[in-house]
Amino acid sequence: MIERLRALSFRCFEAVDIAPSAGVNVITGDNASGKTSLLEAIYFLGRGQSFRQSGPRPAIRRGAAAFTISADLAVDEGRAHRVGVQRDRQRIEFRIDGESGASRLDLVNLLPLQLVDPNVHRLLEQGPRYRRHFMDWGVFHVEHAFFPAWRRYRRALKQRNRALKSRRPKTDVIAWDAELVRSGEIVDASRRAYIEYLERKLPAQAKQLLGDEAVHLDYAPGWSGDDGFGSALVSHLEQDRRAGFTQQGPHRADLRVSVASASARDWVSRGQQKILTTVLLLVQARILYERRGLQPILLIDDMAAELGRHYREALAEEIVAAGGQCFLTFLEPALVPEALADARMFHVEHGGIAQVSRRPTC
Ligand SMILES: Nc1ncnc2c1ncn2[C@@H]1O[C@H](COP(=O)(O)OP(=O)(O)OP(=O)(O)O)[C@@H](O)[C@H]1O
Ligand SMILES: [Mg+2]
Incomplete structure (x- = not known):
């Protein structure tokens, strides 16, 4: 304090x-x-x-x-x-x-520290960047493996994107895949562990403020398919080369919030969105206390x-x-x-x- x-x-x-x-x-x-x-x-x-x-x-x-x-x-x-x-x-x-x-x-x-400003509803209304930031704040403080892996991931991603952008041969692009997968899987596992914890803690606190409507968190890892990140990279290689950047991976992860079964963005009023996001921050604060004191x-x-x-x-x-x-x-x-x-x-x-x-x- x-x-x-x-x-x-x-x-x-x-x-x-x-x-x-x-x-x-x-x-x-x-x-x-x-x-x-x-x-x-x-x-x-x-x-x-x-x-x-x-x-x-x-x-x-x-x-x-x-x-x-x-x-x-x-x-x-x-x-x-x-x-x-x-x-x-x-x-x-x-x-x-x-x-x-x-x-x-x-x-x-x-x-x-955590800030709730009058634009807090951005967390629910706008693109995944805000939600990744929200999620990673908690993951950073609670899951120790996260940050070094995230740093390595971003470094490798930058190099891979550079190779894609300058239309380098395939081998120069995929040379980064092993490091991306290694660090990306740690990032993903850290986020999953944290979200699971968050989801267990959330209902009680949300209930006080949002009534009986159940709140769900739905984590999207940032790649498609069920065969893991490595496979998604391989199967999207040609698309990545056309686009000039890496389209699959933990840098595209998202955390969707839903109330009852509808997306929170569509279902709750502006005031409720503010309450819901503040509750999410309070739960994060509690987790940080429980896990790290x-x-x-x-x-x-x-x-x-x-x-x-x-x-x-x-x-x-x-x-x-x-x-x-x-x-x-x-x-x-x-x-x-x-x-x-x-x-x-x-x-x-x-x-x-x-x-x-x-x-x-x-
Ligand atoms: N570098 C600066 N030097 C002097 N005054 C500044 C500087 N930067 C901002 N201000 C002034 O500081 C004042 C306070 O701004 P602030 O945003 O903190 O007000 P606030 O109390 O939050 O207002 P509101 O209720 O409208 O949100 C404003 O009048 C602003 O113009
Ligand atoms: Mg102000």
Whole structure:
């Protein structure tokens, strides 16, 4: 958990210095006051990058030369760490416990976090890329064999695609197949193991929010046929050569979500999609806790968006029950659910953030 968060010259903030609670933290503030920016600062510490499309440079406060963000982290059994990010116009630097030269991966391992932004329904509505990203976040943290294999897979895939694109002879293309199959099968097995676990954990939590409709996850490995990845590569070789890239493989995997028997995209309303995706993230958080003893930090931007009172309350109860540290933003104090009455409250305005002792009234 984050015990203390500091930032300088980050977006609209001149300076941030807060001591969040270990549980729920609520941030309220008007439009353009800096709510999303605060979550973005935390996200930077855990992922080494922004979730906004524009990249890190525009995040330096206008007129400043650099931004810095740092946090004191309490990890398990009394261990503490300090993580920091500094970005000037040329470069970005990550620090862990005062040592520079840390990598993005070090941050990801030290501060696992999940973001639910108002576009979360993309997970269900848009292409498989978002769902692969969702699935692989969990697989990365829980299945140790996954990441090294995924790295090797991507390297081999790049080389194979290069050979296909430049119309090299067949032998140059298939020279990569053995490595692709070896690493790809580990990627696939890791994902399958994780999804199986996710599917076992999901029903109870989804039931609270979606009622009796059963939620199903349907994993598609990214290749066709029942004879394994190696065979799919062989049988698609000519098609790949015509297309100029590799069309089969774990890089095309998908995780379809269905409610009752219909695809979640078609069946559930926008609000329900938000609930469903948030539930999926909460279940992932629980799995990470059970399997690795890590409790990811949950960031939910504009939690009330698209949700009426009933869903807001129900979701808030689930979040409190999940028990980890979270940061939730709201446009108006009146939108903060009753279930969050014990949360620590912060208010953002005029380029600063301050803890408020109780909900400010509108
Ligand atoms: N580099 C920067 N320097 C100064 N201000 C910036 C910078 N980047 C963004 N801003 C400003 O920061 C303000 C806060 O933006 P942010 O998206 O955090 O607001 P918000 O509270 O999430 O608003 P909303 O409720 O509308 O989502 C905006 O007015 C934006 O123009
Ligand atoms: Mg915002």
